[in-house]
Amino acid sequence: MNKAFKVLVLVGVLSTGLMGCVGNTTKVQSQIDYAKFSQQQMPLSNDLSEEDEYQFALDLARFQVKHQKYREAEVLLQKLRKVKPEEIDIYRLLAKSYEGQKQSETALVAWKQVVKLPNAxxxxxxxxxxxxxxxxxxxxxxxxxxxxxxxxxxxxxxxxxxxxxxxxxxxxxxxxxxxxxxxxxxxxxxxxxxxxxxxxxxxxxxx
Structure with a gap:
């Protein structure tokens, strides 16, 4: 059975340049519930594969870290970590999000996890x-x-x-x-x- 993995993304974030990636489809149930981020959400197109949706979510986390939305990135990345616990980019971004929140000791824990992974x-x-x-x-x-x-x-x-x-x-x-x-x-x-x-x-x- 395929796992439900439909990503709901902030309208506010998408308006900065990501809107072109979104279709006009109806809301779907999501393993990663982005509805908590905003009262307004838009789903990704049903044409995307689960891997495409995962990569989109990871790109969103990168976007949030780049724009110093560290807490939002942390929440998203912790959800993604449950889907792909061995994905090195998740831990790299978590480390940056923790350091951005002045949580240096927790960031150090994240970097320790990064260097344990095979492609560090x-x-x-x-x-x-x-x-x-x-x-x-x-x-x-x-x-x-x-x-x-x-x-x-x-x-x-x-x-x-x-x-x-x-x-x-x-x-x-x-x-x-x-x-x-x-x-x-x-x-x-x-x-x-x-x-x-x-x-x-x-x-x-x-x-």
Missing amino acids: SVDDEAELARLAIMLSEYPLAESVYQGWLKSKNISTRVSGLNNLGFSALLQKDVSVARSYFQSALQEDPLNSKAMNNLKLIKGFEEE
């Missing part, structure tokens, strides 16, 4: 580590950067070394920070970030 990228790891640094979760961030040192990509290795140095510097361990920055320069002698970081350390030591 280095960019996802970078987001996890960035937020971990912000929350002073240094061991978590450093575990990410240590993993980058095993990469075949020199740029990724150098980024790992620079970021490990930055983490050490934030923890006021200047000698460890210097060692990482010097290692970055050994990998890439013209790396401007490592050179600037070493100049920064030298300035600290001269004070």
Whole structure:
């Protein structure tokens, strides 16, 4: 039996440029009930497949995050997560929506979920580590950067070394920070970030 998966979307949101995607069909029952968002709703065309409707809803969540409608995006994404619990884009957008709501610790949990999924990228790891640094979760961030040192990509290795140095510097361990920055320069002698970081350390030591 096919699961009912008919998406009801805000007229107000659609009026900003998505109206062309909507047909003049009657209201339908929905596994994801968008009726709570507004007293006025319009259904997607019955011609769309369930996958099309899912992708439309995910695009709507992206739209909401882009326009800082973080709470609305969170509600929508939590509903979508019940349909596709392994969809990585759901967790990426959830992380952004939580951070947008100043819920950094919850955003960190979402990024942890992202990097567990098979198609997680280095960019996802970078987001996890960035937020971990912000929350002073240094061991978590450093575990990410240590993993980058095993990469075949020199740029990724150098980024790992620079970021490990930055983490050490934030923890006021200047000698460890210097060692990482010097290692970055050994990998890439013209790396401007490592050179600037070493100049920064030298300035600290001269004070």
